[in-house]
Amino acid sequence: MEPAVIEAFDAVLPHGITLSCRAAGERGRPVLLFLHGFPEAAFVWDELLEHFAHPTHGGFRCVAPNLRGFERSSAPPEVAAYRAKPLMQDIDALIEAVSADSPTPGRLAALVAHDWGGALAWGFSARHPQRLARLVILNAPHPLPFQRELAQSPAQQAASAYMNFLARPDAPALLAENDFARLWPFFTAFAAQGTAPAEPAWLDDTMRERYRAVWRQGLQGGCNYYAASPLRPPTPADPGATAVTLPPEAVTVRVPTLVIWGMGDTALPPTLLDGLTDVVPDLRIERLPGCTHWLVHEQPQRVAALIEGFVQTPM
Secondary structure (H helix, E strand, O other): OOOOOOEEEEEEOOOOOEEEEEEEOOOOOOEEEEEOOOOOOHHHHHHHHHHHHOHHHOOOEEEEEOOOOOOOOOOOOOHHHHOHHHHHHHHHHHHHHHOOOOOOOOOEOEEEEEOHHHHHHHHHHHHOHHHEOOEEEEOOOOHHHHHHHHHHOHHHHHHOHHHHHHOOOOHHHHHHHHHHOOOOOHHHHOEOOOOOOOOOOOOOHHHHHHHHHHHOOOOHHHHHHHHHOOOOOOEOOEOHHHHOOOOHHHHOOOOOEEEEEEOOEOOOOHHHHOOHHHOOOOEEEEEEOOOOOOHHHHOHHHHHHHHHHHHOOOO
């Protein structure tokens, strides 16, 4: 079948933020919204945008924004601009804009999110359940078990130590040195032994150049997510997650949720799934052995099939 055409557009939001977006599928159709993580960008969803835009896979209107601070999207310099409230405002306004001509204005058929996009999606879904019919999370911990593990587990604190580096003021400059020499290992370092080759097949020269094109536009915005978040491993100078209290009722997600987890993710190990049903009562978990944190690249067809089965199931 012919792939859907990927289009690019800028979503100019009422509160002064512009998000550069990629999209596929006819306007007026039910909307799937895809949120990326760090150090990525909207382009990582292209294969799934094309898949779900096709009539045989639902004929959705599929939209993937570059989050605030990434690619050509607005990138306020101050760290406070990357706290939860303004980031949620971006997502809420974007949903309003891209779903206005859909069968359910103001409401998504599903929100699909990975890594930092997943962190935003968990919080957004807890606060604004009326905005989405379903939630799909890929290797992104719910804030309650993440706070628990960061505060109590030496293993998780060690696995997440990179977060404190990325929160440093000099991190963007250090990451950009020597053709982004400190960034490329992110794609191999978060893999349990035997789950990913030293040079993943998906990370070919073409893909590397796509990443370079994004990273050359600036890394400060992406690093500001880490600087703004209190969910970090504690250090002698910073209590991090140990100073955070999350009331369970404030982070409970009451929309049908699918979590897809690459089991070879060493930064976000499967222990983060423990107790998840306590705060996500309508939950389905799909564990993918042989996948790492980068499961969208590693097994896009498997990921697409799982999402399709979930979003096409009658409510």
